[in-house]
Amino acid sequence: xxxxxxxxxVLVSTADNNYAIALxxxxxxxxxxxxxxxxxxxxxxxxxxxxxxxxxxxxSLDPEQVEIFWLKPDETLLSNMKLDENYNTLAIxxxxxxxxxxxxxxxxxxxxxxxIVVLGDLEELWNIDVQDTYVFAAQDIWKRYIRNxxxxxxxxxxxxxxxxxxxxxGVLIINLEKWRTDNIxxxxxxxxxxxxxxxxxxxxxGLNAVLAGQWKELDPTWNQMQAIHEYSSWTESPYTExxxxxxxxxxxxxxxxxxxxPWQENCKHPKQDLFFEYLNLTxxxxxxxxxxxx
Numbered sequence: 001x002x003x004x005x006x007x008x009x010v011l012v013s014t015a016d017n018n019y020a021i022a023l024x025x026x027x028x029x030x031x032x033x034x035x036x037x038x039x040x041x042x043x044x045x046x047x048x049x050x051x052x053x054x055x056x057x058x059x060s061l062d063p064e065q066v067e068i069f070w071l072k073p074d075e076t077l078l079s080n081m082k083l084d085e086n087y088n089t090l091a092i093x094x095x096x097x098x099x100x101x102x103x104x105x106x107x108x109x110x111x112x113x114x115x116i117v118v119l120g121d122l123e124e125l126w127n128i129d130v131q132d133t134y135v136f137a138a139q140d141i142w143k144r145y146i147r148n149x150x151x152x153x154x155x156x157x158x159x160x161x162x163x164x165x166x167x168x169x170g171v172l173i174i175n176l177e178k179w180r181t182d183n184i185x186x187x188x189x190x191x192x193x194x195x196x197x198x199x200x201x202x203x204x205x206g207l208n209a210v211l212a213g214q215w216k217e218l219d220p221t222w223n224q225m226q227a228i229h230e231y232s233s234w235t236e237s238p239y240t241e242x243x244x245x246x247x248x249x250x251x252x253x254x255x256x257x258x259x260x261x262p263w264q265e266n267c268k269h270p271k272q273d274l275f276f277e278y279l280n281l282t283x284x285x286x287x288x289x290x291x292x293x294x
Contacts, residue, residue: 008038008039008040008041008067009034009038009039009040009041009110009122009123009126010040010041010043010102010106010108010109010110011027011030011040011041011042011043011109011110011111011112011122012042012043012044012045012098012102012109012110012111012112012174013026013027013042013043013044013045013111013112013113013114014044014045014046014047014091014092014094014095014113014114015044015045015046015047015049015091015114016046016047016048016049016089016091017047017048017049017050017053018089019091019114019115020049020050020053020054020056020057021053021263021279021282021284022114022115022261022263022275023044023049023057023114024056024057024060024279024282024283024284025117025275025278025279025282026112026113026114026115026116026117026118027042027057027060027061027066027112028060028061028278028281028282029116029117029118029119029278030112030118030122031061031062031065031066032278032281033118033119033120033121033122034121034122034123035121035123036123037065038065038123038126039065039066039067040065040066040067041066041067041069041106042066042067042068042069043068043069043071043098043101043102043109044068044069044070044071045071045072045073045091045094045095045097045098045101046070046071046072047089047090047091047094049070054070056282056283056284057282057283059283060281060282060283060284071101073094073097073101074097075090077097077189078090078093078189080192080193080196081093081189081192081193081196081202082192082196082199082202086259092202092203093189093192093202093203095111095169095172095203095207096184096185096188096189096203096206096207097185098111098174098176098179098185099174099176099177099179099180099184099185100180100185102176104180106176107130107175107176107177108130108173108174108175108176108177109173109174109176110122110125110126110171110172110173110174111169111171111172111173111174112170112171112253113169113170113171113255113257115170115255115256115257115261116170116171116253116254116255116256117253117254117256117271117274117275117278118252118253119251119252119253119254119274120221120222120251120252120253121252124252125173125218125222126173128173130173130175130178132175132178133175133178133214133215133216134174134175134178134179134182134184134211134214134215135167135172135173135174135175135179135207135211135215135216136172136173136215136216136217136218137167137168137169137171137172137173137215137217137218137223138167138168138171138217138218138219138220138222138223139165139166139167139168139217139220140166140167140168140225141168141220141225141227141228141238142225142227143166143201144165144166144238145162145163145164145165145166146160146161146162146163146164146165146166146208146212147162147163148166150200151166151208152166152198152205152208152209153198153200154195154198155209158191158195158209160209160212161212161213164212164213165217166208167207167208167215167217168204168223168225168255168257169203169204169207169208170223170255170257171218171222171223171253171255173218184207184210184211187210188203188206188207188209188210189206191206191209191210192205192206195209219243219246219247219252220239220243220246220247221246221247221250221251221252221253222252222253223253223255224247224248224251224252224253224254224255225255225257225258226256226257226258226269226270228244228247228248229248229270231244254271254274256269256271256272256275262274262275262276263275263279
């Protein structure tokens with residue numbers, strides 16, 4: 001076995017206690033679908049997950065394959081960040097601290113939001129050579145360009161080209177070394193503070209502003225969002241027929257990016273059952289809607 005194959009896959013996710021169950025599903029689905037049973041080092045940027053829920057997450061995973069570290073960012077650095085009714089904790093901004101919190105000897109990491117189900121083999125993402133690229137991400141299906149109505153609201157004032165693509169930050173391959181060298185997290189926080197009244201999507205807006213035109217694209221199968229189910233055919237979608245069919249029918253990751261989430265009442269997502277399929281492989285293994293605070 002080569003040294004490269006001995007190296008663990010570095011996964012990072014963020015969650016507060018409201019998302020503890022969702023985090024368990026995300027990580028369990030990722031581990032189950034690693035074909036080579038590759039060793040994983042998981043860093044959870046923890047927004048006050050209770051010890052009881054931490055224990056359940058640990059119980060859901062094989063300690064021989066997955067090593068977990070719970071990290072708590074310094075929230076004083078986020079004191080001026082915008083919150084809203086859907087995201088009312090500072091955990092939404094924890095992504096910005098990833099390169100500083102993860103040990104310096106790791107040069108890249110895969111970031112996963114805690115509201116996704118992984119169906120593909122993350123080793124495929126891990127094997128991408130990041131070279132000199134800050135981040136790999138999928139173009140957002142709702143906000144495809146900076147100039148879009150739901151893109152960056154004040155791109156003109158900040159001098160950002162309207163023609164740059166806008167990415168969804170739910171699934172990322174992060175070049176940790178390059179982010180550290182160029183202080184990407186600090187630059188994003190500065191942008192978010194200076195443009196607070198224009199921010200809609202929290203750190204995602206900040207990262208798109210700072211990294212505009214400086215990221216590379218993942219296939220949309222690695223971040224399937226609900227909007228793809230709303231098109232009656234590929235001709236209505238922003239994709240070619242081939243890409244549309246691949247993203248719709250063979251997703252590697254299903255991202256429950258909208259509300260309500262699968263574990264909440266009144267969720268109508270067509271892939272909601274996937275969440276409970278993988279929930280049943282965790283220590284929660286409940287066949288009915290669960291209380292995310294339990």
